[in-house]
Amino acid sequence: MAQVLEFKLPDLGEGLTEAEIVRWLVGVGDVVAIDQPVVEVETAKAMVEVPCPYGGVVTARYGEEGTELPVGAPLLTVAVGGTGAPEELAEAAPGTAPTAGEGAAESAVSSEYSGNVLVGYGTAGPAARRRRVRHESHAVAKAPAPAAQAPPAPAAQAPVAPVGSAPVAASGTGREGPVPVISPLVRKLARDRGLDLREVRGSGPEGLILRADVESALAALDRPAAAPAPAPARAAAPAASSAVVAPAGERVPLRGVRGAVADKLSRSRTEIPDATCWVDADATELMAARTAMNAAGGPKISLLALLARICVHALARFPELNSTVDTAAREIVRLPDVHLGFAAQTPRGLVVPVVKDAGTRTAESLTAEFARLTEAARESALTPADLTGGTFTLNNYGVFGVDGSTPIINHPEAAMLGVGRIIPKPWVHHGELAVRQVVQLSFTFDHRVCDGGTAGGFLRYVADCVEQPAVLLRTL
Known part of the structure; x- marks a missing residue:
């Protein structure tokens, strides 16, 4: 019986926290060998090929070319330990399959896992994973959507934890539980501007808060509030009339090398006299x-x-x-x-x-x-x-x-x-x-x-x- 294992974007070293998918080297249904390069990604430092530590059949890919993923986000899933027959893949892909390090999958992992996630950045072995992955189809899969936010229950005002830490339940519209953010740069950006990450909705996998989410939230806070209209007009005006129109012009994302250069030069000007x-x-x-x-x-x-x-x-x-x-x-x-x-x-x-x-x-x-x-x-x-x-x-x-x-x-x-x-x-x-x-x-x-x-x-x-x-x- 094939076991479906999830391969996440590894830590690429040198303080890098995200990478952009430049080119997929394998497709869904392809057979991959252990340590075979499966995707080419561009980081703020260089363009590298990422090898997959599993050998088997690719059952799903996460992210289209041009998508930027944070470290730890799913890249693809591979069915290992079976014959590769279509009926086995059909049984493994749609259901809930154990991931690396769980139960019966351990024997498959030990024989189908190399321990290397990137040339020059090896690991000692497979890390234990507790989350189970559900695959809906064999097509290119989208990253999991953020879970729906439960309506807040009435509670007394709780102490506010430091930005980026695992806060206790807060009143109002804030998030309960740990804040889903990986990048230390995102945490620092929010901390420097006094933004509470519990008030930010993440657009990444499983609600992960990305740099773009924090920048959007900061931009919304910086926009001047619209002047209130007279009472009769306010009652008759549609809700959309108070929307702030974004400035016209082409928008170029600051990411990859351009984003790294911008961050380094800004830091230089800020810190160095x-x-x-x-x-x-x-x-x-x-x-x-x-x-x-x-x-x-x-x-x-x-x-x-x-x-x-x-x-x-x-x-x-x-x-x-x-x-x-x-x-x-x-x-x-x-x-x-x-x-x-x-x-x-x-x-x-x-x-x-x-x-x-x-x-x-x-x-x-x-x-x-x-x-x-x-x-x-x-x-x-x-x-x-x-x-x-x-x-x-x-x-x-x-x-x-x-x-x-x-x-x-x-x-x-x-x-x-x-x-x-x-x-x-x-x-x-x-x-x-x-x-x-x-x-x-x-x-x-x-x-x-x-x-x-x-x-x-x-x-x-x-x-x-x-x-x-x-x-x-x-x-x-």
Whole structure:
């Protein structure tokens, strides 16, 4: 007899709490092997294929392509442990079947469960599940709808529990029992704005409260109340007349990479007291040095790699800038290694791949790693490990044809160096006016980790190395 097991969207790691279904790799009725990828999802970090830990026949899928699901929401169900005959599937699918870890299903689970939910994010074994799943058909299934709210019974006003906790029964129209919310970001958003999650109706599976639900509730609270009409008119006016008309225009959901970028930049501006300084530098000698290196043979050296080597040396002289701030402990944490992020524009949006241990790499090694990560970014093949762990960011916005900018720090880092385009400009060289290759360098730093003297010293050292690259010849 086949047992129907439910596979939920696993914890994808790196603090990710939701993912968007990009492409289903299997259909209802398909036979899947253990650890076979069944769906491609896009998270705020990368696009990944999710393998199913069960082997058997797919009996239902939850969510269409383009649907965003929270971690823990059902993905699909698989009939395991049987022959796969149609009559067995017909018996298992419509009825209530035990899930992994229940009764007779345990023998099937032990032989049909791999324990791996995502490459790089393994589990020790199947978690016990108490909820039973009912499948209505073999077609693509919708996530369970929120349970109907029972009318509140008259009761004395009970103490209000903290937002996001399991409250006791409350009077009025509030929710009874635990608040169905998984995402810590959703809890924080509600807590920061003083919103009681018990008053929010969730649109996710089983009434799960999503970020969109909280944002809608906050928007409703922020709308100005309609002015009351005179008594006779109010009695005759239809109820719809008091509805607030939403502003016209196209609405683009802030989710996936775009949503992650928005959250990180907003947090950076909120938490970090940043300041920016900039300087023009004569890059003629640096460009000539790169030309000479590449003419000597061997792998070509990129300009970005040379700038990265300069940044590493500058950070060694000014270690305050290779740090982060522990806000809760009120401590500056100076980091021993330089993991260099660089901004890369992709079809999915702005991403910041990280070159690990940039301080120990040569110019050739840096060139190769920049090329690898850039190609992976363009193909949406970056892993979460490629996008995390940065301690300092290098932003070459000159590729967009602009001279300067005021970069926003990549939270939780403490600084970012921006590089504009290198173009011929009139410049005083050895006391005479000449046409030189000039670049504007801008430096944004967290004013909590240092003062302007340190930031200015860092930027001046970088500019001096750009103008006189011979300083770095022994380590390139």
